[in-house]
Amino acid sequence: MTQSAMASALGVSPSYLNHLERNQRPVSAGVLVRLAATFDVDLNSFAAPSAERTGPEHLGEIFADSLFADLNIPRYELVEIASNAPSVADAIARLYEALNDTRRPGIEGNGDARTMVTPEAWVRDYIQAQRNHFPELEDCAETVGGAMHDGLSLAEPLRRRLKDAFGITATIVPSSQLGEASQVFDTERKRLSLSSLLRSENRTFGLAYQLALIEFGPILKRMVDDAAPPDQGSRNLLLVSLANYAAGAIIMPYGRFLASTEEYRYSIDKLCGEYGANVEQVAHRLTTMNRPNARGVPFFMLRVDPAGNISKRYAGENFPFSRYGGTCPRWNLHAAFQTAGQVVTQIIETPDGQRYFTVSRTIDRPIPTGLSGGLLAIGLGCDIRHAHRLSCADGLNLADPPVTPVGPACSICPRVQCPFRATAPAGRALTVSADRKTISPYPFFAG
Incomplete structure (x- = not known):
């Protein structure tokens, strides 16, 4: 279809449509509705990039690598790439994963760049590309x-x-x-x-x-x-x-399980009892409830060991932490090991102002190890707008709650005064002075 014909069908001028296609004008609600009606397109397809695509925060993490330290790429350029060329952003992410894998001792490629991506990374990204729902x-x-x-x-x-x-x-x-x-x-x-x-x-x-x-x-x-x-x-x-x-x-069959989650208000213990499952199995299942017109609360989930190694990472919607590294030590997921068996709730806020309600607790391995480090920890979270649906949020002041600021990987975290910072921020000029010590070992200019 020519641009003129499409503009005529939508009732807009060809020049306006040209601006839309070149990303130089915002798409109004009226035009969206006419697009959906005229071309039989689901309005959801016009939504923001879904969780599986490489967003500006992921690109920021990539370009925080010391390999690119001299480029000082501004965030607005990363936003433009993620928004206007999402396939290019995905390709950059794939190349970066391949690069990281070649940095591992003993890893060699065979000429095919895809083989430099480890099986677990490839499978993780593929499952997330399907929004963890089949x-x-x-x-x-x-x-x-x-x-x-x-x-x-x-x-x-x-x-x-x-x-x-x-x-x-x-x-x-x-x-x-x-x-x-x-x-x-x-x-x-x-x-x-x-x-x-x-x-x-x-x-x-x-x-x-x-x-x-x-x-x-x-x-x-x-x-x-x-x-x-x-x-x-x-x-x-x-x-x-x-x-x-x-x-x-x-x-945990979908329809019955979804009904149970609503009845029990996402109480993991009650769901475990109802289905004879354990905490990890229920938590994982909660991240898969993405059936159209029958969705549950969109959770993200991590499983970590006492050393902080992530062995599971799933998301039904957005995932607020580092894609290539670990998690923020200020998240109580790590503190769960100090209160084994207890449920730890926390409201966290990422640097972009998004807030998430999280639940953390330790779990046992499938086979007892007899070792002091045998426990694992599960972290489950969702956007705070869904928290009122969860029984574990009862009694909390969700309108004005106490909030813990967290960040992604330290190398890309913009928070200045953080005593938990483990590495210097990439691309930022440090303000270290022999005459003045700060609570952060790596102070830097915020601008």
Whole structure:
């Protein structure tokens, strides 16, 4: 369609449409409505870039690298790239991840830049690109899981389905027979062995995982083929991740689970009791509730160990922390290890003024380690505008709450007077003086 024809269809002048296309005029609400009506386009497609795209904050993190220290790229240029050329921004992010991977000892490429991105990074970005929601798996899991829920433990119905439908025998065996594995499937003997050390909810999840692999095998294979992972390691990891997703959806079928979340006002303990799941399984499931016209609270979630290493990172909407680094030490996620087993709530504010209600607590590993560092911590959060829907926010003054300022990675955090700062801010002139010490070890000019 020519520009003139499109302008005529919308009832605007060709010059105005030209300005819109060149990003030189804002799109009014009236034009948006006419666009949607004339071309049968969902208005949501005109919304701001979704969480999976590389935003200006992510580009800022990339260009804070010492490699670019002399460029002093202003934020408005990063905003222009993220807004006007989102695919270019994604490409920059992919290149940066590849660069970081080549910095790791022993990593070598084979000429294909995609192979320099680690499997976990590729799979994480792919899942987030789908907004951590897979409708086809949800529909299949809701059919299978909904038929098996009888109000009691789901483990027995799962075991029976594996046996009756696929001839697979599930048994619990001493951990010594499995070595370092928590479960092993013998394809020739059709036998699933689960470690005796697994907690009961993890045994149930293991059964659901194996059922998903078998029951949804063709679907999972097609989904992996369509995703086109760059190497076999990424392919295998994506298959496992999708099967884990399906297992959670079998245990917590979408429609029923969404109704439960609203009834219990997102009480994780009550949801755990309702579905025989553990805290991590429920928290992960909460990040996947993105079905059109039936969405839950859009949560983000992290899982960390006592050293601060992030082993899970999911987001149903925006994610307020560093994409390439860790989290801010001022977030109480890290303090959860000092109050093991207790729920820690906190309202945090990022440098852009956005506020999030967060819940943190420690969790046990699937198999007890007997080590003092065996605990992990889960951090779950959402935009504060959703906090009134959560039971754990009851009694808090959400209109004028106490707020903890947090930031992204220290290297790109703009907060000046922060005693927790671990590294100097990239591209900022330090104001260190021998005659004056500050609460921050790296004072700098705010401008």
